Amino acid sequence: MPEAAAAAYRVATYNAISARGLERLSASHFAIGKALADPDAILLRSHSLQLAEIPASVKAIGRAGAGVNNIPVEEMTRRGIPVFNAPGANANAVKELVLAAMLLAARNLVPAAGFAQSLAPGDDFDKRVEDGKKQFAGFELPGRTLGVIGLGAIGGLVADTAIRMGMKVVGYDPEITVDNAWRLPASVRRAASIEEVFKSSDFLTLHVPLNAKTRHLVDAARLAGARKGLVLLNFSRDAVVDEAAVLESLAEKRMRGYVCDFPSPALQGHPGVVTFPHLGASTEEAEENCAVMVAEQLRAFLEHGTIANAVNFPAVEMARESPHRIAIANANVPNMLGQISTTMAQAGLNIHNMVNKSKGEMAYTLVDLDSAASAEVVQRIARINGVLSIRPIPLIGS
Numbered sequence: 001m002p003e004a005a006a007a008a009y010r011v012a013t014y015n016a017i018s019a020r021g022l023e024r025l026s027a028s029h030f031a032i033g034k035a036l037a038d039p040d041a042i043l044l045r046s047h048s049l050q051l052a053e054i055p056a057s058v059k060a061i062g063r064a065g066a067g068v069n070n071i072p073v074e075e076m077t078r079r080g081i082p083v084f085n086a087p088g089a090n091a092n093a094v095k096e097l098v099l100a101a102m103l104l105a106a107r108n109l110v111p112a113a114g115f116a117q118s119l120a121p122g123d124d125f126d127k128r129v130e131d132g133k134k135q136f137a138g139f140e141l142p143g144r145t146l147g148v149i150g151l152g153a154i155g156g157l158v159a160d161t162a163i164r165m166g167m168k169v170v171g172y173d174p175e176i177t178v179d180n181a182w183r184l185p186a187s188v189r190r191a192a193s194i195e196e197v198f199k200s201s202d203f204l205t206l207h208v209p210l211n212a213k214t215r216h217l218v219d220a221a222r223l224a225g226a227r228k229g230l231v232l233l234n235f236s237r238d239a240v241v242d243e244a245a246v247l248e249s250l251a252e253k254r255m256r257g258y259v260c261d262f263p264s265p266a267l268q269g270h271p272g273v274v275t276f277p278h279l280g281a282s283t284e285e286a287e288e289n290c291a292v293m294v295a296e297q298l299r300a301f302l303e304h305g306t307i308a309n310a311v312n313f314p315a316v317e318m319a320r321e322s323p324h325r326i327a328i329a330n331a332n333v334p335n336m337l338g339q340i341s342t343t344m345a346q347a348g349l350n351i352h353n354m355v356n357k358s359k360g361e362m363a364y365t366l367v368d369l370d371s372a373a374s375a376e377v378v379q380r381i382a383r384i385n386g387v388l389s390i391r392p393i394p395l396i397g398s
């Protein structure tokens with residue numbers, strides 16, 4: 001493909017990425033293609049890279065969404081590769097589906113719609129409608145208690161909307177950010193423990209990332225302590241819930257229902273379960289928001305080395321004042337900057353501007369030089385113990 005050969009950067013896509021996002025990667029600089037070979041960046045949604053061989057050419061991964069459990073983030077960090085996501089960009093879409101889930105569970109809408117659709121035509125049609133409806137009588141939401149586990153972008157919106165609908169909300173999030181805490185309505189009650197949320201909720205909704213701490217966060221012991229008649233809503237990830245424990249609780253009629261975004265063979269056909277095909281972020285608006293946000297982040301990183309919303313890298317901004325920029329990811333240990341700048345000085349390079357930020361065990365440095373670093377100097381820096389990746393970033397014309 002001649003265009004691909006001419007472009008400065010190659011982006012391999014997996015899953016359907018909104019065209020509005022891809023437009024942010026101009027054709028003059030970016031060759032974009034499904035599973036393109038030797039990519040500089042990978043742009044995906046739920047496609048799993050966990051067992052994939054990620055090519056040596058890859059410099060960044062962009063997740064057009066929130067959850068990054070489909071990406072081997074720790075391995076990427078060791079390789080000095082940032083993993084970007086789109087925080088909050090699909091939160092409203094998920095919130096709306098959670099509301100739909102609460103309403104459909106409270107009013108028995110799925111079986112009721114199935115019943116109405118299944119009625120055969122006949123003289124007594126209207127009578128059969130009226131006789132049948134009794135079995136689907138439900139309840140209303142005001143005054144009921146919604147437990148929210150995880151009060152980030154989605155959990156915060158769900159809590160706020162539930163309060164506006166007259167529900168009581170009890171929340172649990174030991175790692176809540178100050179900004180998210182400020183955004184919560186004052187009437188959200190803070191639970192002292194996760195067990196307290198199970199004990200006091202009519203509905204319980206999960207909005208945590210899937211990781212080692214949240215795997216099977218909903219298990220048999222917690223469900224045993226739940227309020228009778230609980231409706232569990234899972235729009236987080238399948239493995240946050242122990243499905244076998246949920247099915248047992250439903251069979252014993254302790255739980256009223258389980259509504260989730262993750263169908264599985266074990267859940268198929270169960271009358272107390274409603275599943276959707278991972279639809280939470282599937283709105284035009286959310287797909288566009290996520291794709292635009294992550295495409296812009298990838299473009300800024302590839303063209304200038306700056307970083308916003310990487311889950312494993314610090315945020316780094318530096319106005320471009322030189323065509324000779326170098327980006328270095330390194331272990332966050334003493335004397336890395338000293339060794340890097342000494343190597344540059346020994347090669348006669350003058351540092352025009354520099355920024356260094358750290359996040360956890362890794363750090364990231366952007367250096368603008370007054371003249372170009374030779375390939376040999378770049379190699380010398382790459383060999384410094386603790387340097388994870390190094391990339392000269394030429395300034396490309398518009």
Ligand SMILES: NC(=O)c1ccc[n+]([C@@H]2O[C@H](COP(=O)([O-])OP(=O)(O)OC[C@H]3O[C@@H](n4cnc5c(N)ncnc54)[C@H](O)[C@@H]3O)[C@@H](O)[C@H]2O)c1
Pocket residue numbers: 065066067068087088090091094149150151152153154155172173174175176177180207208209210213214235236237261278279280281282
């Ligand atoms: N169904 C879908 O299509 C869909 C769409 C978007 C997000 N998601 C899932 O929802 C998750 C949350 O998305 P978000 O945008 O709200 O993310 P977010 O990062 O804004 O919020 C996650 C919140 O969970 C909290 N948390 C982490 N561990 C916790 C724990 N052990 N107990 C309680 N709280 C904990 C964090 O402190 C944070 O406030 C994503 O990671 C993803 O797995 C699903």
Ligand SMILES: O=C(O)CC[C@@H](O)C(=O)O
Pocket residue numbers: 045046064065066067068090278280281282
């Ligand atoms: O891309 C999707 O359709 C799902 C995204 C969602 O699971 C997320 O974590 O943002």
